[in-house]
Amino acid sequence: MQAGLAAVREAIGQTSAVTDSEIKESLWYYYFDSDATIAWLRKTYKLKPKVRGADTPFRMGLPAIGNIDEHEEAALANYRHRPGPPPSAARGTSQPRPQPPPATGTSSLKSLSALGGAAGRGLGGLSSRAQPGAAPLSVVGMALSALKARPGVAPAATSAGARPGGGLLSQIGSLSSRQPARPARGPAPMNFAGRQVPSLKSMASGTGAGRVAESHQRQRQAELGTGAAAAATTTLYAQPSALAQFILGAGGARSGAGSATEAMGGLRQEIAGLLEACRQKSGAKKFGFDTPSPDDRVLSAQGAATGAAPGKKPKAQPATKGPSATEPTKELEQLKISDAPATPPKRKIDVEAEYAKTQGEHDTLNLVVVGHVDAGKSTLMGHMLYALGQVSERALRKLEQEAGRIGKGSFAYAWVLDATDEERARGVTMDVATGSFATAHRRFTILDAPGHRDFVPNMISGASRADVAVLVVDASTGGFESGFDRGGQTREHALLVRSLGVSQLVVAVNKLDMVSWDAARYEEVVARLGAFLLSCGFHKDDVRYVPVSGLGGVNLARRADPGAGAAELAAWYRDAADPGQPGPCLVDFLDTFALPERAVSRPLRVAVSDFFKGGGAGSVSISGRIGQGTVQVGERVMLVPGGECGVVKAIDVDYVSASWAVAGDAVVLTIQGIDIQQFAVGAVVCAPERPISVTARFEAKLAVFEPPVPITNGFSALLHTQSLSVPAVVRQIIETIDQRTGEVLKRHPRHIRKGTTARVEIVTESRVCLELFQDARELGRVMLRKGGETIAAGIVTAIRD
Numbered sequence: 015m016q017a018g019l020a021a022v023r024e025a026i027g028q029t030s031a032v033t034d035s036e037i038k039e040s041l042w043y044y045y046f047d048s049d050a051t052i053a054w055l056r057k058t059y060k061l062k063p064k065v066r067g068a069d070t071p072f073r074m075g076l077p078a079i080g081n082i083d084e085h086e087e088a089a090l091a092n093y094r095h096r097p098g099p100p101p102s103a104a105r106g107t108s109q110p111r112p113q114p115p116p117a118t119g120t121s122s123l124k125s126l127s128a129l130g131g132a133a134g135r136g137l138g139g140l141s142s143r144a145q146p147g148a149a150p151l152s153v154v155g156m157a158l159s160a161l162k163a164r165p166g167v168a169p170a171a172t173s174a175g176a177r178p179g180g181g182l183l184s185q186i187g188s189l190s191s192r193q194p195a196r197p198a199r200g201p202a203p204m205n206f207a208g209r210q211v212p213s214l215k216s217m218a219s220g221t222g223a224g225r226v227a228e229s230h231q232r233q234r235q236a237e238l239g240t241g242a243a244a245a246a247t248t249t250l251y252a253q254p255s256a257l258a259q260f261i262l263g264a265g266g267a268r269s270g271a272g273s274a275t276e277a278m279g280g281l282r283q284e285i286a287g288l289l290e291a292c293r294q295k296s297g298a299k300k301f302g303f304d305t306p307s308p309d310d311r312v313l314s315a316q317g318a319a320t321g322a323a324p325g326k327k328p329k330a331q332p333a334t335k336g337p338s339a340t341e342p343t344k345e346l347e348q349l350k351i352s353d354a355p356a357t358p359p360k361r362k363i364d365v366e367a368e369y370a371k372t373q374g375e376h377d378t379l380n381l382v383v384v385g386h387v388d389a390g391k392s393t394l395m396g397h398m399l400y401a402l403g404q405v406s407e408r409a410l411r412k413l414e415q416e417a418g419r420i421g422k423g424s425f426a427y428a429w430v431l432d433a434t435d436e437e438r439a440r441g442v443t444m445d446v447a448t449g450s451f452a453t454a455h456r457r458f459t460i461l462d463a464p465g466h467r468d469f470v471p472n473m474i475s476g477a478s479r480a481d482v483a484v485l486v487v488d489a490s491t492g493g494f495e496s497g498f499d500r501g502g503q504t505r506e507h508a509l510l511v512r513s514l515g516v517s518q519l520v521v522a523v524n525k526l527d528m529v530s531w532d533a534a535r536y537e538e539v540v541a542r543l544g545a546f547l548l549s550c551g552f553h554k555d556d557v558r559y560v561p562v563s564g565l566g567g568v569n570l571a572r573r574a575d576p577g578a579g580a581a582e583l584a585a586w587y588r589d590a591a592d593p594g595q596p597g598p599c600l601v602d603f604l605d606t607f608a609l610p611e612r613a614v615s616r617p618l619r620v621a622v623s624d625f626f627k628g629g630g631a632g633s634v635s636i637s638g639r640i641g642q643g644t645v646q647v648g649e650r651v652m653l654v655p656g657g658e659c660g661v662v663k664a665i666d667v668d669y670v671s672a673s674w675a676v677a678g679d680a681v682v683l684t685i686q687g688i689d690i691q692q693f694a695v696g697a698v699v700c701a702p703e704r705p706i707s708v709t710a711r712f713e714a715k716l717a718v719f720e721p722p723v724p725i726t727n728g729f730s731a732l733l734h735t736q737s738l739s740v741p742a743v744v745r746q747i748i749e750t751i752d753q754r755t756g757e758v759l760k761r762h763p764r765h766i767r768k769g770t771t772a773r774v775e776i777v778t779e780s781r782v783c784l785e786l787f788q789d790a791r792e793l794g795r796v797m798l799r800k801g802g803e804t805i806a807a808g809i810v811t812a813i814r815d
């Protein structure tokens with residue numbers, strides 16, 4: 015603690031704004047991660063870094079990742095820990111505490127079910143895969159909605175800030191109970207390699223984080239080879255924790271691994287002694303091994319079921335006939351290492367065949383809604399859902415009353431999607447909200463992304479799950495300009511969605527009521543945006559423009575909407591094919607989006623965008639989008655990193671329980687058999703026979719946008735992939751490339767500037783799940799951000815380490 019205090023003090027300087035006890039408390043809260051503590055303190059107390067980058071230590075043998083600025087620090091603090099308030103915030107200290115970092119970095123699945131509309135009841139098209147007898151809104155979906163909708167409740171993390179009661183035992187209890195309580199909402203504490211640090215308890219018991227350490231250790235041993243295995247084993251143990259020091263005494267804590275092991279041995283003996291005393295007191299008999307064990311009984315029952323002689327185990331081979339320790343068996347000799355992928359196990363349902371039967375029957379598209387802050391995204395979507403009958407009249411009236419009560423009446427429609435208290439009080443979307451609706455030929459899952467620049471990482475998380483996008487622009491005087499000019503999110507969001515593989519876009523030119531439905535203003539916005547979107551890589555034919563008013567509900571769900579302003583619009587906005595008719599509305603355009611091809615035959619990949627305890631004891635529910643492959647109830651899946659396997663107990667597709675799901679579906683998977691501490695945002699649920707690669711060094715082809723300074727070797731930035739962000743360094747610029755021809759322009763240039771395409775080698779601070787773009791498009795895309803701006807985006811071309 016003292017060392018951590020000194021390090022943090024050193025980094026933030028001798029300021030009287032932060033007391034030692036606050037630093038200690040923050041350190042404790044962040045599990046002694048000095049980086050996160052420093053980032054949080056700086057952000058909260060608005061402290062300037064003493065020496066830029068001095069507190070960002072050298073990790074994993076990479077070039078020092080310096081120059082991380084406050085945006086990145088804040089983003090990192092959020093992404094690494096996604097914290098709730100530090101314990102003292104909940105306890106109530108004498109001094110008013112600043113607000114903790116917001117819990118961002120997750121997508122929030124805000125169900126529309128609570129609104130009483132059809133959304134919560136689910137839509138057609140899933141009937142063929144619905145679980146027999148399934149409730150329309152599954153338990154998981156409802157639990158999820160209830161948990162997320164509850165104000166200020168972070169699922170499964172409610173005890174994190176609880177003040178332990180008095181007494182030594184309760185304090186010890188609280189020490190151990192804090193650890194599992196937090197990861198329900200966020201990842202387990204990480205060491206410098208981004209790996210989960212095992213607690214003493216779990217190391218001793220071989221459960222939870224202990225298993226993480228073991229599996230990482232195994233992985234590390236495999237990486238290093240047998241010779242280095244012993245060294246790897248010792249280096250993986252961290253300093254004894256406060257709990258360890260308490261149990262083992264200060265000597266044990268001080269004197270390193272050897273005496274800690276001895277002390278553990280002593281502790282085990284004491285525990286064994288205590289157990290024996292308990293056994294004697296309770297009168298329980300020691301198991302003598304002269305009667306059938308519980309295992310024997312199970313085997314015997316299985317034998318009976320399969321027709322084998324009940325109670326008989328398979329006969330052991332006489333020792334003389336068996337192979338000696340040095341003599342390989344024939345079977346062993348025949349074993350060969352093969353490059354061919356392992357054959358996937360036989361599954362109960364032929365999901366591909368089932369999917370083929372349902373194709374065309376209301377295909378689902380994931381629709382991300384993006385645009386500058388306050389462009390009117392949530393209002394537009396909320397009003398459209400209401401117009402489509404997804405939100406009941408009663409629910410809307412309630413929202414109007416509630417919004418009016420705090421003087422935010424104009425946000426009533428936005429509140430359909432902005433469901434948290436903080437979002438409503440601030441009038442700003444902070445997290446990705448989801449909902450679903452159907453048009454005549456399509457089903458949509460909405461991902462309403464935040465527009466504020468502070469929440470761009472959340473926007474990336476939403477957009478990385480999208481097939482198609484709606485870009486909302488504010489056409490009011492000055493409104494369009496503030497979003498479109500440098501620093502506005504209209505440009506950044508458009509670039510990001512395109513870089514994330516979205517090629518079909520509808521631009522909703524919103525708030526036209528504020529310029530009296532001026533056709534010239536509409537044309538001006540379309541012309542300026544059109545040129546920019548082409549430069550982002552959108553094809554002219556894949557971009558549609560629609561004049562609307564989200565607040566007035568004009569031109570959203572019907573062409574001839576009766577809303578105020580509809581007549582003015584109809585005066586100049588006509589159907590190109592039939593000028594006698596008003597022009598197409600927003601829903602008309604959404605209904606004509608082409609369906610992207612789904613990679614159903616590829617190995618399963620679901621990037622975890624959120625996770626929580628749910629679905630019964632020992633189960634964890636994860637939300638995410640199936641990037642590729644298929645999944646069915648009862649199937650074995652692997653979580654990477656970690657490599658632990660579990661079984662899928664339940665699947666929810668758009669809040670409806672289903673027995674299978676395919677690439678493109680936004681799902682909640684309930685998985686049994688993997689400890690919650692293994693889960694983290696950015697982990698990937700995979701097919702066990704073809705897991706995704708985990709890397710800290712790879713090559714990417716990058717398109718450079720507008721970096722504040724040219725990118726050189728050693729340039730540091732934040733790397734974003736799916737819902738994950740991690741510090742990274744451009745280790746080497748390999749070559750610049752002609753974007754059109756692919757021809758190499760220059761090898762090893764000293765820097766790359768705006769508009770360049772280049773192949774670079776990137777190293778990341780911790781290992782991330784990535785795949786070659788050619789193998790898995792979803793997980794083969796990366797983005798670099800610095801100073802709160804996206805500076806480059808690209809695809810993974812080679813995995814090095």
Ligand SMILES: Nc1nc2c(ncn2[C@@H]2O[C@H](COP(=O)(O)OP(=O)(O)OP(=O)(O)O)[C@@H](O)[C@H]2O)c(=O)[nH]1
Pocket residue numbers: 385386387388389390391392393394424425428441442443444463464465466524525526527528562563564565566
């Ligand atoms: N006059 C007018 N006001 C609108 C319109 N659409 C939205 N607004 C107002 O614009 C403000 C912002 O609306 P939101 O829907 O919260 O904007 P947003 O883009 O979702 O905001 P973030 O998600 O926080 O970026 C609210 O006061 C709305 O009432 C419109 O068509 N006309």
